[in-house]
Amino acid sequence: MNVTLVYKWGRDPEEIFVYDDGTTKLRRDRLVASDDDDAAIACVRGLAEATGDKVVGATIGSGDVS
Numbered sequence: 001m002n003v004t005l006v007y008k009w010g011r012d013p014e015e016i017f018v019y020d021d022g023t024t025k026l027r028r029d030r031l032v033a034s035d036d037d038d039a040a041i042a043c044v045r046g047l048a049e050a051t052g053d054k055v056v057g058a059t060i061g062s063g064d065v066s
Contacts, residue, residue: 002056003048007037 009031017025033041041057048055 001051001053003044003051003053004056004058005040005044006058007033007040010034 010033011026012028012030012032015027015030017027019025044055047053
């Protein structure tokens with residue numbers, strides 16, 4: 001059996017520059033998994049190891065929230 005995890009890539013918040021007038025600009029357009037995804041991956045790996053199953057990961061979306 002496979003244990004499947006689906007997560008969405010998002011823009012790295014550390015790459016956002018905020019100007020004095022409140023406008024924003026991405027310094028680099030880099031997509032990353034969120035902190036929640038790290039916890040979900042650890043959980044799925046633990047479940048797969050405990051049951052002898054294999055982990056299958058999938059990403060969805062482009063990370064564009066606009």
